[in-house]
Amino acid sequence: MRYAFYPGCSLEGTAKDFHRSTLAVAGRLGLELPELKDWICCGSTAAHTTNPLLADALPARNLRAAQGVPVAVACAACYSRLKTANYHIAQDSSVRANVAKAVGGDYDGETPVRHLLEILGRDIGEKAVARAIVRPLAGLRVACYYGCLLTRPPEVTQFDDAENPTLMDKLLETAGATVVDWPHKTECCGASFSIADSSIVVELSDKILAMAKAAGVDCIATACPLCQLNLDMRQKDIEVKLGRRYDMPIFYFTQLLGLAMGCSAGELSLSSLMVDPRKLLKSRGLGEAAAQPVGVKR
Amino acid sequence: MTPSTILIQEIGGNLAGEVQDLSGVSPMSCFQCTKCSSGCPVASRADVKPHQLVRLLQTGQREAALTNRFIWECTSCQTCVTRCPQQVDIPAMNDALRALSLKEKKAPAETAVPVFAAAFLKSIRKRGRVHELSLMATFKLRTRRLFEDADKAPMMLRKGKLPLLGSRVSGRSEREELFRRSAKGGKP
Numbered sequence: 191m192r193y194a195f196y197p198g199c200s201l202e203g204t205a206k207d208f209h210r211s212t213l214a215v216a217g218r219l220g221l222e223l224p225e226l227k228d229w230i231c232c233g234s235t236a237a238h239t240t241n242p243l244l245a246d247a248l249p250a251r252n253l254r255a256a257q258g259v260p261v262a263v264a265c266a267a268c269y270s271r272l273k274t275a276n277y278h279i280a281q282d283s284s285v286r287a288n289v290a291k292a293v294g295g296d297y298d299g300e301t302p303v304r305h306l307l308e309i310l311g312r313d314i315g316e317k318a319v320a321r322a323i324v325r326p327l328a329g330l331r332v333a334c335y336y337g338c339l340l341t342r343p344p345e346v347t348q349f350d351d352a353e354n355p356t357l358m359d360k361l362l363e364t365a366g367a368t369v370v371d372w373p374h375k376t377e378c379c380g381a382s383f384s385i386a387d388s389s390i391v392v393e394l395s396d397k398i399l400a401m402a403k404a405a406g407v408d409c410i411a412t413a414c415p416l417c418q419l420n421l422d423m424r425q426k427d428i429e430v431k432l433g434r435r436y437d438m439p440i441f442y443f444t445q446l447l448g449l450a451m452g453c454s455a456g457e458l459s460l461s462s463l464m465v466d467p468r469k470l471l472k473s474r475g476l477g478e479a480a481a482q483p484v485g486v487k488r
Numbered sequence: 489m490t491p492s493t494i495l496i497q498e499i500g501g502n503l504a505g506e507v508q509d510l511s512g513v514s515p516m517s518c519f520q521c522t523k524c525s526s527g528c529p530v531a532s533r534a535d536v537k538p539h540q541l542v543r544l545l546q547t548g549q550r551e552a553a554l555t556n557r558f559i560w561e562c563t564s565c566q567t568c569v570t571r572c573p574q575q576v577d578i579p580a581m582n583d584a585l586r587a588l589s590l591k592e593k594k595a596p597a598e599t600a601v602p603v604f605a606a607a608f609l610k611s612i613r614k615r616g617r618v619h620e621l622s623l624m625a626t627f628k629l630r631t632r633r634l635f636e637d638a639d640k641a642p643m644m645l646r647k648g649k650l651p652l653l654g655s656r657v658s659g660r661s662e663r664e665e666l667f668r669r670s671a672k673g674g675k676p
Contacts, residue, residue, distance in 0.1 A: 199618040204649045228657050230616040235564060236608035239586050239601065242511065244670035248612070251666060288674030292666050342566035343577075352570050378529040378565035385627055386604040388637060390561060394529050423640065462647040 191313055193262035193304065195223035196252060196272070198415075199231050200265055205415035207459030211444035212264050212306060214457040218322045218448070219314060226256055232271040235382040246285060247292040249275035253301040254293065260302040262309055264444075266414035267381070270339035270347065272303045277346045305340060305349065306444065307413055311357040316364045324452040326366025329474045332446065333370055333407040334358040335398065337417040338378050352376070358443050362411060365450035372405040374398050379420040388427070395420045396428045399436045408470055409439040411446055418442055422464045439467035449476055503553060503588075504545045510584035515545035517574040524568035524578055534558040538568050538578050545581070554589040560599040600631045613667055619654025 201209035216223050233248035249272045253261060263269040278285045279299030290296045310319055336355045344352040353376065359369040377398055380391030398421060402410050412418040422440040429435045440463065448458045449471070460467060471477050504515045524538040525531045531538065536556040544553040553559075564579045572578075589595045590602055607626040611618045624641060628634055644650045669675065 199620070202617065202655060203620040203651055204644060206649060206651075228616070228659065230657055230659075230663065231612045231618050233612065234608065234618075236605035236612075238564070239583050240605050240609060241587070241670055242580075242583065243673060244609075244667065247666055247670050291674035292669040294662070294665070338563070338565040338567070342570045344570060376567075378563050378567070380529075381563050381565070383563060385624060385637070386600045387561070390530060390533075390563065393533070394563075423643065426639075459648075462649055464643065464647065 192259055193221075193223060193309070194226040194256045194259045195262045196226050196229050196232075196268060198263070198265040198268035199234075200267075200415035204419055205265070205442075207462045208264055208415055208418070208442045208444060211442055211448045211453070211458040214448045214453045215310075215444045215451060218451040218453065219310070219318065221309070221314065223262055226252065226261065228255070232268045234267055234271060238271070238274075243285075243288055243292060245271065246275040246278050246289050250279060250289045250297045250299075251293045253299075253303070254295065254297040256301050258301055260304050262304055262306065264306050264413075266305070266337055266339040267416060269303065269305045273347050275299070276301070276303060305413070307340070307357045307361070308349065310447070311361050316360060319361060319447070320364050323365055323450045325450055325476065327362070327446060327450050327474070327476065328366050330367045330409070330446075330470075330476070331370060331407045332362055332367045333372050333402040333405055333410045334362060334375060334443070335402075335410050335412050335417060335421070336375050337412070337414045338376065338381065340413060341376055358411060358413060362443065362446060365447050367446065367450075370405045370407055372401060372407075374401040377401075379417050381416045381420070384416060384420055388424070391420050391424055392427050392431055395424045396432055396434060399425065399428065399438055400434070402438060403436060407438075408474070409441055409467065411441050411443040413443050425465055437465060439463060439465045439470055441467065501548050501550055503548050503550050506588065507545060507581055507584045510587060511577065511580040513577045513581045513584070515542045515576065515581065518542040518546065518572075518576045519574065521573060523571050523573070524576075527567045527571055529563060529565055529567070530558070530561045534561060538562075541585075542576060542578065542581075551594075553585060554592060554594040555596065557596050557599070559585045559589060560595065560601045600627070600633070603627060603630050609667075613663055614660070615654060616657030616659065616663060617655055621650045621652065622654065 229252050233245050238245035276299045340349050341352045341355050350357050362369050380394040383390045418440055425436050445458045508514050520539055522539045528538050536558045559582045562582045569577045604627050611623055
């Protein structure tokens with residue numbers, strides 16, 4: 191299957207580790223992810239809180255450029271915006287007409303949008319993923335955290351069960367990890383308030399970390415740049431403001447899959463995580479990869 | 489406002505209709521089951537809870553609906569609409585209320601969300617993509633929150649998460665046109 195990869199703005203900066211580990215895992219699976227040429231930002235929260243037409247037009251500008259080739263997305267927020275625009279445009283002819291005027295050409299809302307979890311778990315499938323596993327994550331207890339925008343609203347994303355998604359769980363189980371059943375898989379971390387109102391992020395991320403700790407996991411796996419950043423970077427603020435210390439490594443699911451596929455720490459950008467995962471990985475016999483941090487001065 | 493009381497302060501106007509025109513959402517189908525507020529991640533801190541906000545629209549309480557903090561604290565997590573038995577899309581309704589609140593200059597002074605959104609959209613218009621470092625700098629200067637989260641940029645720079653130069657995509661005039669037409673509802 192061919193895809194046009196839409197990395198999104200975060201993957202060029204705060205989520206460059208998501209980007210690198212995505213490409214590393216894709217490489218191990220023989221999955222080609224050529225970037226959609228001259229893609230622009232999906233508009234994110236800023237567009238839909240400002241102007242509904244702009245929020246549909248920016249994704250449409252990108253999806254139209256893909257010329258029918260399925261668009262592969264890593265960021266859950268981009269995924270949500272692209273899927274929502276498709277939903278609005280395909281369902282409502284007046285939206286379609288206005289979007290056509292805004293972007294200077296018609297777009298039918300039919301270009302498929304696939305998240306990496308769907309591509310790995312469904313298009314490629316667990317069997318093919320299992321064949322690429324060379325270093326099972328034995329003994330690593332993981333809470334899979336999906337956040338809001340992959341599953342909700344379900345009629346728009348059609349991703350998985352909205353209250354209890356399992357796509358990531360199955361992939362990491364295939365990679366040999368022990369995934370736990372826990373109730374905060376789809377709770378909100380505070381998302382885009384990361385900068386604009388961090389008090390919300392501190393409060394909500396604390397609840398998620400507390401539940402993961404109660405579930406007895408070693409780490410959390412994420413599939414969204416904002417979820418990862420909030421849960422990882424805000425642990426320090428949670429300690430200062432709420433007096434709770436977690437020391438819980440927050441991985442991208444692609445980093446854990448990549449570890450199991452034998453990728454090096456450098457390929458997976460493990461050194462850009464704020465909560466250092468090396469001690470944990472070493473204790474689970476996965477320290478070999480983590481022992482080669484590259485590129486970042488400490 | 490106490491949790492169970494809405495003081496009817498005004499009658500008339502058609503706020504629910506305006507919201508429906510902007511968002512396609514009808515507040516009138518809500519029968520106050522409060523499932524939205526039960527699952528809302530920010531309800532515990534909200535001055536107006538989601539089901540109360542819908543009631544404010546049903547009863548045409550313009551001032552209260554446009555001046556509350558909650559519409560700016562909603563994380564658009566979509567939990568409420570996913571669970572609502574009547575499919576009342578409160579996140580989309582909040583987008584419409586934010587737009588009306590800004591237009592009528594009723595947004596609470598303490599919210600920084602509009603400033604953040606404006607800086608974000610400007611980055612898209614100019615560069616095609618968002619450059620996080622410039623976005624953070626612009627936001628801090630505009631809101632004068634220079635010391636809040638002052639440790640974050642150095643943390644991220646150290647981790648190589650904030651490239652100094654962002655990428656730029658050509659086609660600026662095409663983007664300016666897209667923004668201009670979107671602002672006019674698709675009109676040329």
